[in-house]
Amino acid sequence: MRLEGLLSGIKISKRVGTDVSEIGALHFDSRKVESGDVFFAVPGTRVDGHDYIEKALEKGASVIVLERMPEKFKDGVLYLKVSSASEALGKMASAFYGNPSKELKLVGVTGTNGKTSVVTLLYRLFSEMGYASGMLSTVVNKIADREIPATHTTGDALQINRLLREMADSGVTHCFMEVSSHAIEQDRVAGLDFDGAVFMNITHDHLDYHGTFRKYIDAKKKLFDGLPKSAFGLVNSDDKRGNFMLQNCKGARKTFAVKNMADFKAKIVTLAYEGMELDIEGQSVWFRLTGKFNAYNLLAVYAVATLLGEEQDEALRTLTGLKAAPGRFEAVPNQTGITAIVDYAHTPDALENVLSTIEGLRKGDESVLTVVGCGGDRDKTKRPEMAKIAVELSDKVILTSDNPRSEDPEAILADMKAGVPKGDARRVLSITDRKEAIRTAIMMAKPGDVILVAGKGHETYQEVNGVRYDFDDRKVLGETFGES
Numbered sequence: 001m002r003l004e005g006l007l008s009g010i011k012i013s014k015r016v017g018t019d020v021s022e023i024g025a026l027h028f029d030s031r032k033v034e035s036g037d038v039f040f041a042v043p044g045t046r047v048d049g050h051d052y053i054e055k056a057l058e059k060g061a062s063v064i065v066l067e068r069m070p071e072k073f074k075d076g077v078l079y080l081k082v083s084s085a086s087e088a089l090g091k092m093a094s095a096f097y098g099n100p101s102k103e104l105k106l107v108g109v110t111g112t113n114g115k116t117s118v119v120t121l122l123y124r125l126f127s128e129m130g131y132a133s134g135m136l137s138t139v140v141n142k143i144a145d146r147e148i149p150a151t152h153t154t155g156d157a158l159q160i161n162r163l164l165r166e167m168a169d170s171g172v173t174h175c176f177m178e179v180s181s182h183a184i185e186q187d188r189v190a191g192l193d194f195d196g197a198v199f200m201n202i203t204h205d206h207l208d209y210h211g212t213f214r215k216y217i218d219a220k221k222k223l224f225d226g227l228p229k230s231a232f233g234l235v236n237s238d239d240k241r242g243n244f245m246l247q248n249c250k251g252a253r254k255t256f257a258v259k260n261m262a263d264f265k266a267k268i269v270t271l272a273y274e275g276m277e278l279d280i281e282g283q284s285v286w287f288r289l290t291g292k293f294n295a296y297n298l299l300a301v302y303a304v305a306t307l308l309g310e311e312q313d314e315a316l317r318t319l320t321g322l323k324a325a326p327g328r329f330e331a332v333p334n335q336t337g338i339t340a341i342v343d344y345a346h347t348p349d350a351l352e353n354v355l356s357t358i359e360g361l362r363k364g365d366e367s368v369l370t371v372v373g374c375g376g377d378r379d380k381t382k383r384p385e386m387a388k389i390a391v392e393l394s395d396k397v398i399l400t401s402d403n404p405r406s407e408d409p410e411a412i413l414a415d416m417k418a419g420v421p422k423g424d425a426r427r428v429l430s431i432t433d434r435k436e437a438i439r440t441a442i443m444m445a446k447p448g449d450v451i452l453v454a455g456k457g458h459e460t461y462q463e464v465n466g467v468r469y470d471f472d473d474r475k476v477l478g479e480t481f482g483e484s
Ligand SMILES: CC(=O)N[C@H]1[C@@H](OP(=O)(O)OP(=O)(O)OC[C@H]2O[C@@H](n3ccc(=O)[nH]c3=O)[C@H](O)[C@@H]2O)O[C@H](CO)[C@@H](O)[C@@H]1O[C@H](C)C(=O)N[C@@H](C)C(=O)N[C@H](CCC(=O)O)C(=O)O
Pocket: 028, 029, 030, 031, 042, 043, 044, 045, 046, 047, 048, 049, 052, 151, 152, 153, 154, 155, 156, 180, 181, 182, 183, 186, 209
């Protein structure tokens, strides 16, 4: 591959060393470099890629893209100084793979909650409508019917572009991708040519990474600031920050809402566990998803289909047949008369939404039992908030482990317990072992009651000290029901 072809649009402030015309691959991890490759020195959260330039050179890198020039230069190597190595990586990764995002319709979805739900619905909708579609999501990546395991909500720039290239080459015409705030901040999406971007909401999460809520909001806004004129920016105008996201958007500015004025409007007519009836632009339609949060998700999907030029009636008709993404308000069938729901709520807002939905579906004196934990090595400040919400909106709560990662599970539980109001402590149990916690909830429940197991949704593992053990809330519930 010719190096010069990858440099258009990259502002190089200093160029030192030997000119290189041909390069091998691009890498931001020195351990993967081979002879003739380009190494990007990216400052990270744990270490600084500049400290690995020597290692990359030992492995044969012939071009180094960096933010600070070294004191010594190696012969035969080209050093390119840029203001942001991660941004250069994003753009050069796109160019390296022949700008695949220009060859298909690409829509990015951001927001604290609802990204997986929306991209999964979009992928399924467009597939059902006859398009070869692709999806990049937390749960799985899809190239038409082929599944590729997902490691992140949004992969790194090289991974994204490699997958988009495979999509374009295999005839995929539409791709729907989740865009996490980490990905925007780290420029993983810097070189992509979006046809549209969607903002769902922004609530408390990831303050460990962004530092302040303001910085978290600004990170999300960058996605809309970078849209080209030909794209659309679609935002939830019921969210306080919805319109702010569009402030500097050069594309078509579009809104959706349940409460406020918007270009796309929906109203909830009836709610049930099995689904809900929505009034969308004067048409009453029954969907297989439930809860107000899903009204936003369905409306966003309908709006995207419309903005991409699809026939509205056909889109609505097809949407009515679709199911939710795995682990999102997923009922676990059983013979006991207990309603068991697994949901990926891992933020205070998501937990509140799911529990309010259950509250709204309550018929009489049935109890709501919530089993919930919080992940280790993630935002600690959401822990007491999540416990408080669980206690406020449930009759009984069992606090348990999620993915402790490198943290002591007891310490995570202690952080959660700090949010339980004193007078409510007797309604709260603490059982560190998640399996035991789920079993206890089933033992405590009587027919008619509702058990919500929150936090892990589709996950099929529990991560403890770097090891992922098999664990699936849905399986544990199903097996325990089978024993009783
Ligand atoms: C906090 C975070 O986002 N970290 C991501 C980041 O790594 P980092 O900044 O910690 O990297 P680092 O370890 O400090 O290293 C800095 C640089 O030195 C390089 N290096 C390092 C060691 C070495 O020997 N040689 C070398 O070249 C690294 O490759 C890197 O380029 O860049 C890496 C490469 O893209 C990511 O894999 C990594 O994701 C970690 C594993 C992670 O857990 N990320 C989570 C928090 C995340 O991204 N989550 C969001 C979803 C959030 C949501 O729910 O919305 C996601 O999109 O998945």
